[in-house]
Amino acid sequence: MNEVRTAARRLATASRDKVTCAPVRDLVGDAEAYEVQQLNIAARVADGAVQVGRKIGLTSPAVRRQLGVGQPDFGVLLDDMAFKDGDVLPTGRLLQPRVEAEVAFVLSEDLDEGPFDEETVARAVGAVLASLEIVDSRVEGWNITFADTVADNASAGLFVLGSEQKDLRDVTTEDVRMTLKLNGEERSTGTGADCMGDPLTALAWLATTSAALGDPLKAGEVVLSGALGPVVPVVAGDEVEATITGLGTVRASFGRNG
Structure with a gap:
């Protein structure tokens, strides 16, 4: 448990101080990585953040090849991570951001x-939307293994x-x-089939995994189902636009001063 807490402090300090840190795989393995994630999410919630959903990561073969990680993972979405279509995003909160386009589900x-x-989870979906996820690693140079990204709230x-x-x-x-x-x-293209064969398959995987961990998905939660194509690095001043057929277009820009 001491190693889990040390890993959690390393990542939390990097996030607070906006300085990347060394990987945490020297402290924890795959089995302990979700414990690290849960410790830091619990601390954020204790400070006033509200959990609004989950994100599935590493669903696209292209992204797994980019990052050298071989299986999907998931993280928690908090209210202060959420932005609206067309918003200017606070680049100053990020360390080494990359953007990807995803199918998002809102559960009813x-x-x-x-x-x-796929059939059972589809019945629980109240709405489906286009979305952008800005992934960001606290680990220097995105030098991550599965344990590192899971511990870091799935980046x-x-x-x-x-x-x-x-x-x-x-x-x-x-x-x-x-x-x-x-x-x-x-800069990036893909299809729904590039997300574990179907974004609903990713949602079913998350529902199964979350229930097994004792933290099942709840009505009202947003689920980002995973990248449909390669992730793209971004910097302050960039403008991003993603179009997903049937779901429309979602846009965001990255502020130079925030």
């Missing part, structure tokens, strides 16, 4: 009793939900196509 029912598959940073809420019955999530532009230039 709890997912606390499995087994879960969560900020997220932006699109303004168009769609009924899941009107969208075939595995068939959607995504294009992400940075400053008007196309």
